Amino acid sequence: MNTAGPQQNLSDARAAKTGVCSCVVGLQWGDEGKGKIVDLLAGEHDAVVRFNGGANAGHSVVVAGSRYALHLIPSGILYPGKLAVIGNGVVVDPWKLVEEMDGLAGRGVDISGLVVSDRAHVVLPYHKQEDALREDLLNRGSDADGAGNIGTTRRGIGPAYADKCQRAGAVRMGDLFRDEALAERIGLALSIKKPMLDGLGASSDNDASALIRSCKDAARRIGAARVRDTTRLLHDTLDAGKRVLFEGANGTLLDVDHGTYPYVTGSSCVSSGVGTGTGVPAARLSRVIGVMKAYTTRVGAGPLPTELNDNTAHRIRERGREYGTTTGRPRRVGWLDLVATRYSATINGATGLALTMLDVLSGFDEVRVCTSYRVNGEQTDWFTPDALALAGAEPVWTTLPGWSDDLSGCRRRTDLPVNARKYVDFLESFIGAPAQIVSVGPGREQTMLE
Numbered sequence: 251m252n253t254a255g256p257q258q259n260l261s262d263a264r265a266a267k268t269g270v271c272s273c274v275v276g277l278q279w280g281d282e283g284k285g286k287i288v289d290l291l292a293g294e295h296d297a298v299v300r301f302n303g304g305a306n307a308g309h310s311v312v313v314a315g316s317r318y319a320l321h322l323i324p325s326g327i328l329y330p331g332k333l334a335v336i337g338n339g340v341v342v343d344p345w346k347l348v349e350e351m352d353g354l355a356g357r358g359v360d361i362s363g364l365v366v367s368d369r370a371h372v373v374l375p376y377h378k379q380e381d382a383l384r385e386d387l388l389n390r391g392s393d394a395d396g397a398g399n400i401g402t403t404r405r406g407i408g409p410a411y412a413d414k415c416q417r418a419g420a421v422r423m424g425d426l427f428r429d430e431a432l433a434e435r436i437g438l439a440l441s442i443k444k445p446m447l448d449g450l451g452a453s454s455d456n457d458a459s460a461l462i463r464s465c466k467d468a469a470r471r472i473g474a475a476r477v478r479d480t481t482r483l484l485h486d487t488l489d490a491g492k493r494v495l496f497e498g499a500n501g502t503l504l505d506v507d508h509g510t511y512p513y514v515t516g517s518s519c520v521s522s523g524v525g526t527g528t529g530v531p532a533a534r535l536s537r538v539i540g541v542m543k544a545y546t547t548r549v550g551a552g553p554l555p556t557e558l559n560d561n562t563a564h565r566i567r568e569r570g571r572e573y574g575t576t577t578g579r580p581r582r583v584g585w586l587d588l589v590a591t592r593y594s595a596t597i598n599g600a601t602g603l604a605l606t607m608l609d610v611l612s613g614f615d616e617v618r619v620c621t622s623y624r625v626n627g628e629q630t631d632w633f634t635p636d637a638l639a640l641a642g643a644e645p646v647w648t649t650l651p652g653w654s655d656d657l658s659g660c661r662r663r664t665d666l667p668v669n670a671r672k673y674v675d676f677l678e679s680f681i682g683a684p685a686q687i688v689s690v691g692p693g694r695e696q697t698m699l700e
């Protein structure tokens with residue numbers, strides 16, 4: 251019999267909700283090295299959760315000399331026994347998910363902790379077709395420099411999120427296991443998609459029965475037991491006093507609201523996306539780590555104020571292997587934009603920074619950072635995500651002394667050459683957050699923790 255009074259029960263219930271939530275987000279245009287940081291932090295958490303994006307993301311992690319490229323599955327999967335959750339805010343390509351599951355299992359990785367929200371929306375082949383056709387048409391319709399399209403990953407991300415908002419005919423992961431609902435939804439969707447895609451010049455026939463069969467096959471391979479109410483699972487996990495790490499995909503400057511719209515992705519890439527993308531209130535995040543590279547990169551179209559098109563860019567691209575994990579495209583490269591990263595740290599409420607790829611900047615006599623912009627003759631140090639305004643922003647540089655030493659063997663901040671240390675100090679004080687992690691190579695061990 252419960253003899254405790256109501257007051258006692260209330261405080262017991264509160265005491266039980268002591269689980270800790272942390273979040274890792276990108277402070278630039280994606281590809282900041284979040285995969286490695288999540289992998290490092292996953293060891294001290296019980297669950298790792300994706301809350302946004304889809305197979306457009308590409309997180310590479312190197313464990314014991316082996317490189318793993320993950321697109322949909324949270325990087326925490328590489329630790330046996332952890333929960334790896336794909337939240338409701340993610341758009342899931344079920345065939346890609348199966349491919350990734352098989353790839354990991356084939357390399358001996360335990361994937362038993364993988365769970366997918368039944369409310370995550372499904373990316374279907376017609377979303378990818380629509381994505382590619384729109385990109386081609388926009389590109390053709392643009393002026394000579396080809397800036398009409400967004401330069402998407404063509405993974406169907408934008409069309410899948412658009413259909414989520416359209417509602418009728420959208421398919422969620424849970425629907426893959428309900429025969430009638432699946433047939434009805436795909437039928438509805440195709441009644442709109444077919445004429446639309448035909449009109450855009452699509453060649454595929456988008457046959458409903460074949461698509462339903464293929465969906466069911468993917469669903470069978472994913473397994474019904476994995477697809478469930480992850481909001482409840484996460485709250486139960488937190489109520490049991492466990493630690494949950496949220497893994498942001500893409501980057502703040504690609505966020506559909508706070509990024510350089512329209513050159514953005516379709517989801518909430520920022521820490522507040524945890525609330526909508528998982529059902530765990532963002533207010534529960536006690537730690538938000540903003541990941542940033544020691545320089546800037548971007549793939550796809552859109553403004554990049556610090557972009558370089560010279561030998562320095564070439565050196566950084568080659569040393570940093572700046573080619574997309576998802577698409578293989580060469581990334582655009584520039585010096586570090588501190589105006590942009592400070593804005594991102596502010597939007598996310600970053601409590602700390604993880605600085606990656608510092609080793610790539612070795613060998614320059616001097617290094618530059620952008621500390622304000624000149625826009626229409628006026629100097630400003632507040633980032634504007636307005637793509638048109640940003641396209642006219644001219645960087646104002648601060649030049650810092652470079653260093654020539656190889657940093658890849660440094661394990662403590664004090665191991666760094668003095669000018670590299672000064673570089674880190676400068677960006678910490680500019681952004682106003684401590685660099686709690688500094689990474690000098692892809693391996694787990696090539697890391698300095700503060």
Ligand code: IMP
Pocket residue numbers: 279280281306307308400401402403404405406407408499500501504513514515516549550551
């Ligand atoms: P989408 O997400 O495929 O629609 O692409 C929209 C824009 O976001 C394009 O410029 C992509 O290159 C970019 N993008 C999407 N995901 C990532 C990522 O994980 N890293 C870097 N860029 C990305």
